[in-house]
Amino acid sequence: MSTKFAAVALAGSIAAVFSGTAAHAADNYPDKPIRVIVPFAPGGSTDIVARIVTQEMSKILGQTMVVENKGGAGGAIGAQEAARAKPDGYTLSIATVSTMAVNKACRPDDLPYDPLKDFVAVTNFANVPNVIEVNPKFPAKNFEEFLKVLKDNPGKYSYGSSGTCGVLHLFGEAFKLATGADIMHVPYKGSGPAVTDAVGGQIEVLFDNLPSSMAQIQAGNLRPMAIAWNKRLDALKDVPTLEEVGYPQLNQPAWYGLLAPAGTPEPILNKLHEAAAQALKTPQVIEALQKQGAEPSGNSPAEFAKEIQEQYDWAHDVVKKGNIKLE
Template sequence: MALFSNKLLVLALAAGSVLAAPAAQAAAYPEHAIRVIVPFAPGGSTDIVARIVTQRMSQLMGQTLVVENRGGAGGAIGAAEAARAKPDGYTLSIATVSTMAVNAACRPHDLTYNPLTDFLPITNFANVPNVIEVNPKFPAKDFKEFVAVLKKNPGKYSFGSSGTCGVLHLFGEAFKMATGTDIVHVPYKGSGPAVTDAVGGQIEILFDNMPSSMPQILAGHLRAMAIAWPERLSALKDVPTLAEVGYPQLNQPAWYGLLAPKGTPVEIINKLHDAAVMALKDPKVIDALEKQGAKPSGNTPAEFAKEIKEQYDWAKDVVAKGHISLK
């Protein structure tokens, strides 16, 4: 009987140690560097926002958050890799409207991750305006002239985006439907290379997020036609919102947030959330984001999950109504 009792005691102690292990790991977290997958090329808005916030988070958490760019397929390649990661808090990823909404709408049959079930939202880092811009040689000085030129020249001009099936591609397609214009899509592996070609004149038009284009707009290398934002930006007072020029349905800003793979312990999610919120309250981080045209968020995981679902539904609706098929 004593031997049987001892065996039960050993089993109980073993079970307790197994249950205690995750809690102990979460309490010690982070013990080494954290990988953050940015599913787009360096130099784009996703990359810029991610680096601004994670740099401060690194200081607050005492471990480096290392940004790794995994561009391609409208962010699907990087997002799929992040979804497969071990849920231990050491591989995170940046969520965008492209990866969490548009990809599911555009390529529902070959997407290898589920944006609504394969991740745990941590927080939305920042909201940013979308912008429609042109090379300065484009023969239009304002939005009205811009649309008029496009209508007179169907198929003549091309627009760049951060990639096929990305939110900026869908933004461009929605613009075409709303304005009745015909422009040719040229996909890139991220906003960075698209901006470079727009400045160089290889493409005449660019649909972009503000952070990756703001320096070139301020320098006069690109000309903003309109922005998707609740109000005009103080740095670009002469550039109207899309609602102002009669297209409220296009006046949708973008966001960038932090995700962990499903199964990540809630204690780790909470630690990451707290660090992100503290970082987003830092005056230097706020200033750096605002210089890029971005507005800090720092909402709760539940609030960010709601934003993701709303954009997921929006993208599905736009693709269905526009009969958009992206093979």
């Protein structure tokens, strides 16, 4: 056998070995616990949705899915760690509009990961309304009064978000652009701490995803002014949508989905998608999400990738038009 043909044969043998190893790994997947990075602090909407769905997925997959919170920098710290993980299906992460769209729009040159290249979409777990809410001491009972107070008192009030250049920061800045209100941004390391300070009165206004605020709203500790959703919610029948109050451009919900690092074998991705889709059809998961104001999705990887791309384009457009900069 010539040296050339021997080299080709050896390369083929090596490829076959690796192919067989990968197939074997996929067949046995998962055979140990799966780490799921949530790129925000505990208690926020991302954390709540992730725990509801992954708990059920654990039962289906036969292995524990361990949620690990890695907050900071608008979700960039956790997303960066997830992007660098080994693509073997044992380190996954939760996608948000912040991590997959807004961060890149705000940090085009120095974001330490590429949202569109470093990950592969598995599925959208749930779509979630955004909400504008106030501390009960704020002198407004409805959206019209709320906006009047802000406009009559430029620069007096502060609003909190889950982090600088996160989607809720962009939501707040888009609100300012659309309404002409002058209100100061106070960033937090996740929605959980922001909700705590809004309830405590350290900030007067909060732009949030509904799940992380729902319990406090229902307890009367926060007062919703309007929601970003396609209809009024049964749980909040008196709260109008932003389209109803004249701001359809702000009426965009959020979503939370599952990602794997780029290069993860397709059989593993298929197993994860099947488990997530099954979990999202179980009555207990549907009920738990709906109690938080979230609607389950479970769409295909291609459909979720399309949603990510659309939000990526939207965020870049808003940041450019608003000349929004990192604070």
